[in-house]
Amino acid sequence: MTATTPTTPTTGLDAHLVVDRGGFNLDLCLAAAPGDVVALLGPNGAGKTTALRALAGLTPLSAGHLCLDGAELDGTPPEARPVGVVFQDYLLFPHLTALDNVAFGPRCHGMPKAAARAHAADWLNRMGLADHAGAKPRRLSGGQAQRVALARALATHPRLLLLDEPLAALDARTRLDVRAELRRHLAAFEAVAVLVTHDPLDAMVLADRLVVVEGGRVVQEGTPADIARHPRTDYIASLVGLNLYQGRADGHAVRLDAGPHITTTEDLTGPVFVAFPPSAVTLHRDRPDSSARNAWQGEITGLESHGDQIRVDLTGELPLTADLTTAAVAELGLHTGASVWATVKAAQTHAYPA
Amino acid sequence: MKPVTAEVVESRPRSRARGRGRGRGRAPLPLLLPALLGLAFLLVPLVALLVRAPWRSLPQQLTSTEVWQALRLSLVCATAATAVSLVLGVPLAWLLARTSFPGRRMVRALVTLPLVLPPVVGGVALLLALGRNGVVGRWLDSAFGITLPFTTAGVVVAEAFVAMPFLVISVEGTLRAADARYEEAAATLGASRFTAFRRVTLPLIAPGVAAGAVLAWARALGEFGATITFAGNFPGRTQTMPLSVYLALQSDPAAAIALSLVLLAVSIAVLAGLRDRWMAAP
Numbered sequence: 279m280t281a282t283t284p285t286t287p288t289t290g291l292d293a294h295l296v297v298d299r300g301g302f303n304l305d306l307c308l309a310a311a312p313g314d315v316v317a318l319l320g321p322n323g324a325g326k327t328t329a330l331r332a333l334a335g336l337t338p339l340s341a342g343h344l345c346l347d348g349a350e351l352d353g354t355p356p357e358a359r360p361v362g363v364v365f366q367d368y369l370l371f372p373h374l375t376a377l378d379n380v381a382f383g384p385r386c387h388g389m390p391k392a393a394a395r396a397h398a399a400d401w402l403n404r405m406g407l408a409d410h411a412g413a414k415p416r417r418l419s420g421g422q423a424q425r426v427a428l429a430r431a432l433a434t435h436p437r438l439l440l441l442d443e444p445l446a447a448l449d450a451r452t453r454l455d456v457r458a459e460l461r462r463h464l465a466a467f468e469a470v471a472v473l474v475t476h477d478p479l480d481a482m483v484l485a486d487r488l489v490v491v492e493g494g495r496v497v498q499e500g501t502p503a504d505i506a507r508h509p510r511t512d513y514i515a516s517l518v519g520l521n522l523y524q525g526r527a528d529g530h531a532v533r534l535d536a537g538p539h540i541t542t543t544e545d546l547t548g549p550v551f552v553a554f555p556p557s558a559v560t561l562h563r564d565r566p567d568s569s570a571r572n573a574w575q576g577e578i579t580g581l582e583s584h585g586d587q588i589r590v591d592l593t594g595e596l597p598l599t600a601d602l603t604t605a606a607v608a609e610l611g612l613h614t615g616a617s618v619w620a621t622v623k624a625a626q627t628h629a630y631p632a
Numbered sequence: 633m634k635p636v637t638a639e640v641v642e643s644r645p646r647s648r649a650r651g652r653g654r655g656r657g658r659a660p661l662p663l664l665l666p667a668l669l670g671l672a673f674l675l676v677p678l679v680a681l682l683v684r685a686p687w688r689s690l691p692q693q694l695t696s697t698e699v700w701q702a703l704r705l706s707l708v709c710a711t712a713a714t715a716v717s718l719v720l721g722v723p724l725a726w727l728l729a730r731t732s733f734p735g736r737r738m739v740r741a742l743v744t745l746p747l748v749l750p751p752v753v754g755g756v757a758l759l760l761a762l763g764r765n766g767v768v769g770r771w772l773d774s775a776f777g778i779t780l781p782f783t784t785a786g787v788v789v790a791e792a793f794v795a796m797p798f799l800v801i802s803v804e805g806t807l808r809a810a811d812a813r814y815e816e817a818a819a820t821l822g823a824s825r826f827t828a829f830r831r832v833t834l835p836l837i838a839p840g841v842a843a844g845a846v847l848a849w850a851r852a853l854g855e856f857g858a859t860i861t862f863a864g865n866f867p868g869r870t871q872t873m874p875l876s877v878y879l880a881l882q883s884d885p886a887a888a889i890a891l892s893l894v895l896l897a898v899s900i901a902v903l904a905g906l907r908d909r910w911m912a913a914p
Contacts, residue, residue: 369817386822
């Protein structure tokens with residue numbers, strides 16, 4: 279990568295977004311190269327949408343900077359930014375046809391009417407929507423509206439494409455198709471794409487890199503696989519379905535902040551995370567024999583059907599979640615309030631530095 | 633929209649119903665009696681107008697030159713006043729709904745003042761502002777030779793002064809109800825605020841603007857006090873229908889009734905045009 283100044287890359291996105299809004303404070307750094315698809319993943323209220331609005335110029339920055347392809351955009355009004363946005367509920371102009379919705383951007387950028395409409399027709403064609411060019415938004419299905427919104431955002435050739443919960447407004451079946459299709463379009467997009475979602479599956483399918491945001495801060499970033507294997511917060515762990523604990527390692531033994539010790543196969547020292555999947559947990563009515571080193575007593579607080587498994591929530595020495603077969607639950611006679619022992623084999627735990 | 637509202641209105645008493653139900657029970661006399669009296673009070677004058685109308689001589693009355701003159705002048709002035717209200721009032725409504733500036737609430741209150749101000753007072757105020765010796769009128773007269781009082785343009789000014797607040801309030805309400813995020817979407821597509829207003833907001837609020845315009849037009853058509861005070865009562869120049877009715881009542885009551893019928897017909901047409909918007913409200 280060549281750079282005119284040591285700190286500012288000439289291509290891609292380099293942003294430090296600070297938004298102070300009475301009680302809520304967003305402060306996150308975001309960098310991406312052209313062709314990258316970055317997902318901002320986080321629970322509701324984490325500040326993802328605020329970050330997106332700040333990138334689009336719809337919410338002013340309180341501090342920080344926003345650099346796109348070497349140009350400072352902070353202070354530039356939204357209409358002058360080379361940014362395209364796909365809004366959560368698409369916000370297609372209801373009084374315009376699909377074609378005129380897509381032609382709106384090029385028209386605003388000074389393209390003559392006929393050329394803009396030809397350009398828009400081309401985009402709709404690419405999205406497989408040539409037949410719906412004359413339809414008003416209310417006559418489009420959710421999936422079609424999503425593609426029109428994407429075409430509309432792309433028709434101005436943005437250098438930064440922003441997508442706010444792009445699949446949230448769709449029903450489960452359409453979602454599957456649209457997700458695959460959106461992935462194709464994003465993969466083909468040559469500039470930076472940033473999408474916001476609270477759905478880990480959407481994030482992992484669509485993005486090359488995840489930025490997990492909680493409480494207005496980046497808590498973890500990396501590739502989807504990396505984040506799924508090494509979650510660093512309870513939120514991420516529960517998203518990817520892992521039991522996660524923090525503690526201090528001394529060799530194979532980790533003293534957890536929650537109290538008990540856990541034995542792992544990794545040999546580490548210092549602060550660590552320990553994670554294990556719910557399926558690695560075995561439950562017993564009586565105290566297991568001494569060969570199991572990771573054994574804790576607890577009480578069942580909840581039983582819930584989870585696919586063909588039953589998910590069991592435990593409190594006690596070590597709060598955890600276990601997945602059991604229906605047969606095992608019946609055999610053990612488990613019920614809410616029952617006292618049980620939980621064991622986990624060291625080989626099925628995974629420790630990594632915090 | 634209308635059938636939905638009707639359903640809601642109907643189903644509400646039913647869902648609350650206990651025994652005979654609130655919607656269907658007999659109304660208590662202390663409420664029923666004044667209610668019926670009130671209804672009669674509102675309807676009887678209109679019926680009287682129809683009963684006493686000189687139906688036989690009506691065609692002749694309505695084709696007289698004076699009636700046509702007054703009707704034509706009324707329609708032209710009311711339409712011009714509505715046009716003025718649209719050109720000035722829609723941007724004013726946008727300013728009130730979409731921007732924040734110090735004293736915005738105060739400005740909004742001042743805009744609505746002509747709604748409650750006695751029209752005659754409005755006429756006096758207009759004279760003091762735009763009269764030949766008025767605060768602005770003196771300057772208009774000396775710099776441009778423009779005189780507004782007692783001219784047809786003066787009628788338009790008086791009517792616009794009284795009618796514009798109706799339009800501003802109506803359009804402001806529609807703007808507030810409209811989703812401002814469409815304007816944000818337009819901005820991200822490269823539209824300036826004015827382009828977004830022209831190509832997105834205005835088409836979206838068009839029904840509200842139309843309703844406001846009809847309301848303003850009806851108000852302008854019936855305007856009496858401000859008009860007679862500011863523009864006078866010159867047949868063919870400033871004598872609009874309401875003025876003509878008032879004057880005719882003293883010399884030729886049959887003509888006054890005929891003119892009133894025309895205005896009644898116009899009012900009913902306006903109400904019919906707006907029924908979806910206002911009559912549907914429960």
